[in-house]
Each structure stands twice: as C-alpha cells, then as structure tokens.
Amino acid sequence: MTVSKPLDQLRRCSVAVDVGSARTRVHIKEAGLVVDEPSVVAVNTYSGALIAVGTTAERMDGRTPGHIRVVRPVSNGTVIDIEMAQRMLRALVGTSVRRAWRRRGAMQRAAVTIPHNADPLARTAAVETLTGVGAKQVELVDTPTAAGVGCGLPVEHPEATMILVCGATTTQIAVLSLGAIVSATTVPMGGDTIHHAVVQHLRNHHELILPSQAVRPLHLALTGEGDPGEAPEVWGRDVATGTARTVRIDPDDVRAAIQAPLTGLSDAIRSVLHDCPPDLVADLADRGMMLAGGSALLPGLDERLRTGTGMPVHIAEQPSLSAVNGLAAMIEGQVTPLNVQVH
Numbered sequence: 001m002t003v004s005k006p007l008d009q010l011r012r013c014s015v016a017v018d019v020g021s022a023r024t025r026v027h028i029k030e031a032g033l034v035v036d037e038p039s040v041v042a043v044n045t046y047s048g049a050l051i052a053v054g055t056t057a058e059r060m061d062g063r064t065p066g067h068i069r070v071v072r073p074v075s076n077g078t079v080i081d082i083e084m085a086q087r088m089l090r091a092l093v094g095t096s097v098r099r100a101w102r103r104r105g106a107m108q109r110a111a112v113t114i115p116h117n118a119d120p121l122a123r124t125a126a127v128e129t130l131t132g133v134g135a136k137q138v139e140l141v142d143t144p145t146a147a148g149v150g151c152g153l154p155v156e157h158p159e160a161t162m163i164l165v166c167g168a169t170t171t172q173i174a175v176l177s178l179g180a181i182v183s184a185t186t187v188p189m190g191g192d193t194i195h196h197a198v199v200q201h202l203r204n205h206h207e208l209i210l211p212s213q214a215v216r217p218l219h220l221a222l223t224g225e226g227d228p229g230e231a232p233e234v235w236g237r238d239v240a241t242g243t244a245r246t247v248r249i250d251p252d253d254v255r256a257a258i259q260a261p262l263t264g265l266s267d268a269i270r271s272v273l274h275d276c277p278p279d280l281v282a283d284l285a286d287r288g289m290m291l292a293g294g295s296a297l298l299p300g301l302d303e304r305l306r307t308g309t310g311m312p313v314h315i316a317e318q319p320s321l322s323a324v325n326g327l328a329a330m331i332e333g334q335v336t337p338l339n340v341q342v343h
C-alpha cells in the first residue's frame with residue numbers, strides 16, 4: 001500500500017542506496033558517495049565463492065572459463081536475485097565501511113529507490129536486500145521523485161515538472177507536482193536496448209557479432225555525424241566462420257535500426273501528457289522535460305526527443321547520479337519540506 005509520509009522519515013535514514021540494473025550507488029550520510037560500481041558479481045560455480053564484484057566482475061563478462069559465472073542480480077531496476085544482491089552490496093561497501101556503519105548505528109535506517117511501478121514482490125525484494133545487509137528499517141522512494149530532486153527540479157511546487165529516468169533497460173517517464181507523481185509510465189527502452197538493436201542489426205545485415213564494447217557506430221548514428229564517404233569501420237566476429245573481420249557501417253542504416261525504440265519513447269511521453277490535467281500540461285510546454293539516468297548521455301537523444309515531442313529538453317548535470325543524489329539530499333535534510341511518497 002502506498003502512503004504519503006513526511007520527509008522527516010527519510011531524514012532519519014543514514015544510507016541512501018540506488019541499486020540499478022547497470023550500476024549500484026551508495027551514499028552514506030556525512031560521508032558522501034562511497035559506491036558507484038557496475039551491478040555485477042562473478043562467482044565460482046563449484047564452490048559458490050565470490051570472485052569479484054563491480055568493475056572487475058564486469059570486465060570478466062563474456063571472457064570467463066566454465067567455472068566462473070558472471071551474474072547481474074538486478075534487472076529492469078528491480079532485484080531479481082536477493083542473495084547475490086546482498087553479497088554484491090556487502091562486497092562493494094567493504095568491511096571497513098560496514099564496521100563504521102555498525103559502530104554509528106548507521107544501518108538502522110536505509111532509503112532505497114524503486115521503480116515507480118514496482119509491484120509488491122519487487123518492493124519486498126528491495127527491503128529484504130537491505131535488511132540482509134543490516135538495515136532495521138527500509139524506506140522506499142520512487143526513482144523519478146528521487147531523480148527529480150537530484151536534478152534540482154522543484155518537485156514540491158504545484159507547477160508540473162517532467163522527468164525521464166533513462167536507465168539501462170527501461171525509461172521511467174513521470175510528471176510530478178506537489179512532491180508526488182501525477183502521471184507516469186515505464187518504457188522498455190534504455191541504453192542497453194539501443195545497443196542491442198545495433199548489435200542485432202549488424203548480425204542480421206552484416207553477419208557480424210559485435211564485441212560488447214563497440215558502441216562507436218551507435219554514437220555516430222545518433223548524432224548524425226560522419227561523412228558517407230567515410231563510413232566507420234568496426235571489428236567483429238563473422239557469424240559463419242567465427243573469424244575476426246571488419247565491416248563498413250552506414251550510419252543511416254544504424255539510425256534506422258534504432259528508430260523503433262526511440263519512436264516508442266516519444267509516443268510514451270505523449271501518453272503521459274494525455275493523462276495529465278491540462279493546467280500541468282500547460283506548465284510543461286514552457287518547462288519541457290529533464291533527462292536523468294546514464295542513457296540521458298546517449299548522443300543526440302535530447303535532440304530526437306525535442307523533434308519528436310516539440311518540447312524543450314534538458315539534460316541533468318550528472319544524469320547517472322541524479323537518483324542517488326536526490327535520495328542523498330533527502331536523507332541529509334537538504335530538501336525543503338515536501339510530501340515525498342514513500343512506500
């Protein structure tokens with residue numbers, strides 16, 4: 001059940017946690033951001049022992065021998081493997097910080113972000129993950145509200161603000177007013193979706209398997225840069241022979257491959273506006289929307305949304321940290337009183 005509780009409840013928290021599909025961030029009161037690492041764990045499949053977490057584990061992805069498994073315990077912004085998520089958090093935070101937490105009773109209360117449409121199972125998983133690492137009380141704050149605060153949007157005002165939290169696998173679109181979500185939706189579109197669309201395109205049209213790090217053609221396609229005479233060349237593995245070879249990419253082709261997910265995003269923005277009272281829509285015509293989340297940095301995304309919706313589009317100063325920064329501002333008491341919805 002969702003109830004509206006005062007910000008005081010969040011001010012009693014000492015830890016702010018944003019566990020995303022791509023990255024995990026932890027802010028400790030008065031200490032600042034202590035973790036900003038990929039949400040990845042590498043385990044030994046025979047012994048179950050933890051081999052690596054975060055950046056080190058992510059580097060192992062796609063390169064592991066049979067006895068090592070790389071696990072991502074968070075998907076679509078929700079914890080899908082509670083035990084792994086707890087082990088990941090414990091390892092990322094580190095022993096010394098955890099000792100300090102215990103001494104200062106810091107883990108008594110923790111605040112954590114959850115997708116605005118999280119179902120009861122997802123909420124329970126978030127709570128269990130945090131209680132498993134020592135929290136006695138867990139406050140859940142929806143990600144769009146936290147990100148809105150983190151971007152410096154006046155979410156507590158009666159005027160509408162629109163925020164897009166562009167994550168790895170989903171984009172949460174929300175209109176906020178008076179500290180609460182008025183209208184919102186989630187689109188299964190994020191930076192990884194765009195990346196997979198490009199990888200799939202190269203596989204289907206060039207019979208090439210692109211290494212996961214090769215994002216250059218994607219960037220070119222989105223920005224519209226690149227002279228057709230100088231079509232970029234990418235390395236990959238031939239689907240049939242398994243050998244490495246290069247192929248020249250036409251940016252227009254790649255642009256066409258990512259057209260569908262991007263069009264879906266503009267359509268979803270229109271549907272959120274459709275569900276808003278007319279007065280709030282009028283506010284947004286001038287203010288436009290704010291892009292937060294790591295995928296807000298996708299080159300050309302802001303321009304495409306401007307063209308697709310006809311609204312002003314702004315990118316947050318530190319889009320990848322908007323949600324954790326917003327949650328941190330709430331627990332540090334830097335936010336003027338508002339009725340943030342906690343669950």
Ligand SMILES: Nc1ncnc2c1ncn2[C@@H]1O[C@H](COP(=O)(O)OP(=O)(O)OP(=O)(O)O)[C@@H](O)[C@H]1O
Pocket residue numbers: 019020021022023024075076077078166167168169170190191192292293294295296297298299319320
């Ligand atoms: N500089 C950049 N340019 C383009 N894309 C980027 C950049 N930095 C991060 N990304 C993309 O942002 C995504 C991760 O964003 P973020 O860290 O906000 O996700 P998350 O909160 O972990 O995910 P989710 O909200 O889906 O749970 C990835 O798809 C990554 O490729």
